[in-house]
Amino acid sequence: MSTILSELAAGIPQTIGITLASFVVAAVLGLPLAVLRRSELWLVRLPAVVVVEVLRAVPPIVWLFLIYYSLGSTDQVRLTTLQAAVIGLGLIYAAHLSEAYRAGLDAVPVGQWEATRALALPRAQTYARVILPQALVVVVPPMATFAIALLKDSAIASVIGATDITFHAVQLTQQDLNGLGNFTVAGLLYIALGVPFALVARAADRVLSRRLVGV
Amino acid sequence: MTAESRPLLALDGVCVAYRHHEVVHDVSLEVASGEVVALIGPSGAGKSSLLRAINFLEPPSKGRVLLEGAEVGGSRRSLDALRRDVGMVFQSFNLFPHLTALQNVMLAPVHTLGVPPAQARERAMQQLTHVGLADHAHVKPGKCSGGQQQRIAIARALAMEPKVMLFDEPTSALDPELGAEVLATMRSLAAEGMTMVVVTHEMHFAEDVADRVVFMADGRIVEQNAAGKLMRDPQHPRTQRFLNAVRNR
Amino acid sequence: MSMLNEWQDYLPDFLDGLVVTLQLTGVSLLLGLPLGLALALAMTARRRAVRWPAILLVEVGRGAPALVVLYFVYYGLPQLSLTWSSFACAAIALAFTTSAYTADIFRAGINSIPVGHREACQALGLSHGKELRLVVLPQAIRVVVPPLVGFCILLYQGTSLAFAVSVPELLSRAYSQASITYQFTATLTLAGLVYGAISLAAVALMRARWPRRAPTVAGAALPPERPDRTNPSWETTSERRER
Numbered sequence: 001m002s003t004i005l006s007e008l009a010a011g012i013p014q015t016i017g018i019t020l021a022s023f024v025v026a027a028v029l030g031l032p033l034a035v036l037r038r039s040e041l042w043l044v045r046l047p048a049v050v051v052v053e054v055l056r057a058v059p060p061i062v063w064l065f066l067i068y069y070s071l072g073s074t075d076q077v078r079l080t081t082l083q084a085a086v087i088g089l090g091l092i093y094a095a096h097l098s099e100a101y102r103a104g105l106d107a108v109p110v111g112q113w114e115a116t117r118a119l120a121l122p123r124a125q126t127y128a129r130v131i132l133p134q135a136l137v138v139v140v141p142p143m144a145t146f147a148i149a150l151l152k153d154s155a156i157a158s159v160i161g162a163t164d165i166t167f168h169a170v171q172l173t174q175q176d177l178n179g180l181g182n183f184t185v186a187g188l189l190y191i192a193l194g195v196p197f198a199l200v201a202r203a204a205d206r207v208l209s210r211r212l213v214g215v
Numbered sequence: 216m217t218a219e220s221r222p223l224l225a226l227d228g229v230c231v232a233y234r235h236h237e238v239v240h241d242v243s244l245e246v247a248s249g250e251v252v253a254l255i256g257p258s259g260a261g262k263s264s265l266l267r268a269i270n271f272l273e274p275p276s277k278g279r280v281l282l283e284g285a286e287v288g289g290s291r292r293s294l295d296a297l298r299r300d301v302g303m304v305f306q307s308f309n310l311f312p313h314l315t316a317l318q319n320v321m322l323a324p325v326h327t328l329g330v331p332p333a334q335a336r337e338r339a340m341q342q343l344t345h346v347g348l349a350d351h352a353h354v355k356p357g358k359c360s361g362g363q364q365q366r367i368a369i370a371r372a373l374a375m376e377p378k379v380m381l382f383d384e385p386t387s388a389l390d391p392e393l394g395a396e397v398l399a400t401m402r403s404l405a406a407e408g409m410t411m412v413v414v415t416h417e418m419h420f421a422e423d424v425a426d427r428v429v430f431m432a433d434g435r436i437v438e439q440n441a442a443g444k445l446m447r448d449p450q451h452p453r454t455q456r457f458l459n460a461v462r463n464r
Numbered sequence: 465m466s467m468l469n470e471w472q473d474y475l476p477d478f479l480d481g482l483v484v485t486l487q488l489t490g491v492s493l494l495l496g497l498p499l500g501l502a503l504a505l506a507m508t509a510r511r512r513a514v515r516w517p518a519i520l521l522v523e524v525g526r527g528a529p530a531l532v533v534l535y536f537v538y539y540g541l542p543q544l545s546l547t548w549s550s551f552a553c554a555a556i557a558l559a560f561t562t563s564a565y566t567a568d569i570f571r572a573g574i575n576s577i578p579v580g581h582r583e584a585c586q587a588l589g590l591s592h593g594k595e596l597r598l599v600v601l602p603q604a605i606r607v608v609v610p611p612l613v614g615f616c617i618l619l620y621q622g623t624s625l626a627f628a629v630s631v632p633e634l635l636s637r638a639y640s641q642a643s644i645t646y647q648f649t650a651t652l653t654l655a656g657l658v659y660g661a662i663s664l665a666a667v668a669l670m671r672a673r674w675p676r677r678a679p680t681v682a683g684a685a686l687p688p689e690r691p692d693r694t695n696p697s698w699e700t701t702s703e704r705r706e707r
Contacts, residue, residue, distance in 0.1 A: 057663035058656045059621035062635060066656060069648040111309035114272055118303035119323035119375065120295040129322060133313045155529035159628050166532055179539025187528030187536065194527060211313055 004185045007172050011165035015193065018085050018154040018162060023147055025090025030097030037102055048098075055095035061156050063088040068160045085157035093150050100142040104135035137208040144201025148194040155190070165189055221284055223248040223410055224269070224301075224379050229278035231264045237276065238264050240434045246379070246412060251405045253425035253442065254414045257457060261434040262414045263306075266381050269412065270301045282378070299327060302372030306384040308364045310356040316343060316367045317352040320374045328375065335374075342370040346400050362393030366400050373404075380404070382413040398424075418461055422446040430454045470650045474641055481637035482658060484551070488623045488633060491555045493616065496562025503563055504570030505596070518567070525564020531625050533557045538629045554626035562619055569611045573604035610674045617666045621659060634658060 036048035055063075067088045072079025079087070108131050116126040158167035169186040173179045222245035231239035239261040246252050254262045267273040269280060271287070271294050280287045280297070287297045310319050320339035324330040330338070343349050346366040356364050365385055372380060382401065386394035398420050405411060405424050415421055421428050422442055429439040430449070438451040449455045506518035525533070534557040541548055548556075577600050585595040627635040638655035642648045 053664060053667070054660060057621075057660040057667070059624040059635070059659055061624045061627065062652065062656045062659055065635070065639070065648075066652045069642070070652055073648065109309075111305060111307055112311065115303075115305065115309035115311070117272060118270060118298055118301075118305075119371070120298035120327045121323055122326060125322075125326040129314075129326065130311050134311075152527075152529040155531045156625070158531070166529065166535070169532070170535060173535070173539045177539075177543070179536060180543050183532055183536035183540065187524065187532045190529055190532065191524065191527035 001181070001185065004172070004178075004182055005189075008165050008168050008182070008186055008189060011163060011168040012189070012193075014082070014157075014162055014164040014167075015151070015154055015190075018082065018089065018157050018164065019147070019151045021086045022089035022093060022154070023150055025086060026093035026097050026146075026150070027143075029090065029094035030101055033094060033098035034101035034105065037098065038105060052095040052098055055092050060089065060092055060153050061159060063092060064156060064160050081157065081160050081162040084160060085154070085162050089150060089153060089157070092153075093146060096146050096149075097143065100139050100146065101135070103142070104137075104139035105131065107138040108134045133211075137205070140204045140208060141201060144197050144204075147197045147201075151194055151197070152190060222246055222281075223250075223283060224412070225279075225281040225284075226265075226269065227279040227281065229265065229268055229275045229280065231261065231268045231273050232276040233273075238434050239268065239275075241278070242431075242434075242436055243278075244429065244436065244439075246410060248378075248410055249408045250427065251409075251411045251413065251425045253421035253428045254412065254431060255416070255418070255421055255428060255457075256431035256437075260431040262431050263383050264434075265431070266383050266412060266414050269379075269381055270298050270303055272303070295327075299375060300378045302375055302377035302380040304365070304368050304372055304380065304382045304385050306387050308356070308361075308368045308388075310364055310368055310371070312356055315353050315355055316348060316359070316370075319356070319367060320371045323371070324374050339370070339374055342374045343367070345373065346370045360393055361389045362396045365389065365393075365397045369397075369400055369404070379410045379412065382411065382415070384414050384416065386415070386417060416461075418446065418458075430457065432457070467650050467653070470645075470647060471654050474638075474651060474654055477637050477641065478634060478654060478658060481632060481634035484631065484633040485620070485623050488551065488554055488558065488626060488631065489616070489620045492558035492562050492619060492623070495555065495559035497566055497612075499559065499563035500566030501570050503567035504574060507567060507571050508574050522564045522567045525561055526568065530558070530561045530622055531628060533561055534625055534629060550626070550629045550631045554623070554629055554631045558619065558622060558626075561622070562615070565615055565618075566612060569608055569615065570604070572611075573608035574600055576607045577603050610670070613666075613670050617663050617670075620666075621663060624659070 033048050033052060036044055037052065039045045039048075064084060068079060068081065068084035071077065072084050112130060112134065113126075116130050121130070154164060155166040158164050158170065161167070165186050169182045173182045176182070224246040226242055226244045229239060229242050230237055242261075242265055244252075244265075254266065256262055264273055268275045271280070271289075274289065282297055282300060287293055310316075311322070314322065317336065317339050320342055321332070321335045324335040324338065325332055340349060340352060343352050346369055348363060348366055348370065351359060351363060351367070356367065359367065369380075369385075385401070386397050389397065394417070398417060401411070401413070401420070402424050413420075413425065425442045427439060428442045428445040430437050430445065430451070430453075432453050438445065438449065438454045440450075445454070446458065449458055503518045503522055506514050507522065509515050509518075534554060537557040537560075538550065538553040541553060581599055581603070582595060585599050590598070623633060624635045626633050627639065630636060634655055638651040642651040645651070
């Protein structure tokens with residue numbers, strides 16, 4: 001068991017790297033998507049809706065293939081497996097996160113927006129001081145769930161050749177034919193790597209809700 | 216009307232519509248500086264919609280709003296200028312739950328008016344003292360009673376040093392006992408000469424505190440008069456019916 | 465235009481692939497849903513010896529990547545001297561993943577029944593089986609169907625993982641066509657369109673059917689919403705047990 005673990009551990013940096021990098025891409029790109037989707041102008045809303053729906057309607061592995069073999073294999077653009085994985089997963093999860101952000105923004109009561117308008121608070125301050133702190137409380141738990149889902153989906157990157165945990169497990173198995181052992185350890189490794197996300201989320205949830213309810 | 220008593224606030228033919236459904240029809244109203252006007256009437260009469268039209272939370276579908284004789288335009292800048300001068304107190308307080316009472320009161324002076332934080336803090340403390348809640352400055356709204364929350368909301372609006380205060384059924388969400396402390400705060404505000412427009416179901420408050428009472432039904436002003444007169448001697452049958460119904464409850 | 469012409473050539477092969485994809489989806493559901501319901505009932509059972517193994521299975525099934533589960537079955541079965549087709553391996557693996565995800569959906573449905581209903585059953589002297597069959601499940605079904613449909617769409621997309629163990633489904637056909645013709649853009653785009661069109665159509669149908677609480681595709685993967693804790697009569701069975 002420990003020998004398997006030491007073999008698979010070689011893939012941990014890639015797995016964590018792909019997960020974190022994709023999550024940052026998703027967290028950043030998701031916000032404008034969410035704000036655009038809430039626009040009152042359908043001309044603004046429609047492109048955002050189309051992007052979100054299409055990103056989610058096609059399987060992640062197909063996106064990775066398209067990005068790696070098609071977009072990223074031209075004479076002008078050469079993407080590494082790592083870059084292709086981060087772009088693909090980042091975009092897909094930007095769509096997922098934008099929905100979580102949207103739910104968070106929707107969860108802030110209308111009265112809060114009205115109070116900021118009645119006080120003539122500038123738009124940037126309205127978001128920064130009033131809306132986002134309240135939306136964050138609603139957004140953090142689903143964000144953590146998506147981070148864990150992203151960690152699991154990062155295994156798909158092994159199919160285009162990223163040398164992550166799953167990739168190493170496949171290679172090891174082709175040598176020693178111990179699929180049961182190797183993939184049990186791989187599965188447990190993913191579950192273990194997800195634990196910190198859950199803990200961070202729980203702690204953040206506690207801190208944020210306390211800030212919301214009172215001293 | 217002499218030049219000095221030019222109305223502070225004037226509504227001219229204001230209509231309010233939600234998706235083509237008009238709820239306020241062609242209302243004109245003038246409020247003099249220092250005057251306290253109570254808007255009463257059955258629910259659905261359009262009182263709140265009219266009040267919200269004054270600071271463009273519901274932009275009027277027709278008509279004009281004039282503050283000190285200047286018409287308020289639809290541009291963001293014009294609206295911000297109006298809202299700096301018009302304070303609003305909501306039925307459901309709408310305090311910012313993640314900020315302390317003091318932070319709630321300080322927020323707009325700092326970020327809307329650009330008052331230096333130290334000075335804003337001092338002024339905010341004065342306003343909280345004014346509504347009797349200096350000791351709750353560092354408490355978040357969730358830990359305060361409804362009456363205290365509404366008084367913090369009043370302090371928040373006062374901190375902008377508005378020329379007019381709008382109250383949208385400020386006591387409807389409160390138990391009578393807690394409502395009383397809010398009414399007491401509003402009473403002292405009126406005594407200090409604040410110009411106020413109050414949508415209310417509190418008939419005693421309308422009669423005792425308001426200078427003028429405006430009775431609305433079905434989106435129109437049915438009757439208005441000096442407070443004592445309208446409450447004791449309503450002319451219009453619709454007003455009589457309403458006041459009888461309310462008093463016999 | 466050239467891409468359209470190419471697509472014409474690919475289409476028959478792709479449609480064969482789509483049939484395999486749909487078969488894989490169907491078989492996985494057929495095996496996975498009953499297992500999911502059984503796991504859910506086991507997770508809400510009173511006896512710890514029943515509850516804990518079920519919880520463990522569900523946590524593993526949801527915690528490990530589906531691809532890893534797929535490899536586990538594909539590379540692991542031969543060790544047990546079982547030589548099954550790659551389709552069978554993929555179906556078993558996806559069925560297990562399905563059961564884990566749907567178990568959580570079913571459990572949320574069962575837990576959404578107000579505890580008062582179950583108490584009423586006990587007061588009426590209904591047996592545990594009848595309580596489930598007559599009162600709990602009929603109500604739970606209504607809560608459970610929208611997220612289940614959402615999961616089906618997720619599973620349909622997830623069958624593309626079977627590419628990794630060479631099941632001749634849609635993505636595999638696209639990839640093998642591409643490796644012959646080197647037309648990666650044309651083949652993969654067509655595959656994406658086929659996956660996307662069916663997913664989007666299903667999502668649209670779902671939204672039309674349940675406009676209010678239309679579950680998003682991702683929603684199926686999210687934990688169920690917390691029940692309203694302010695209303696004690698809606699306290700759920702699991703919360704009551706915690707006390």
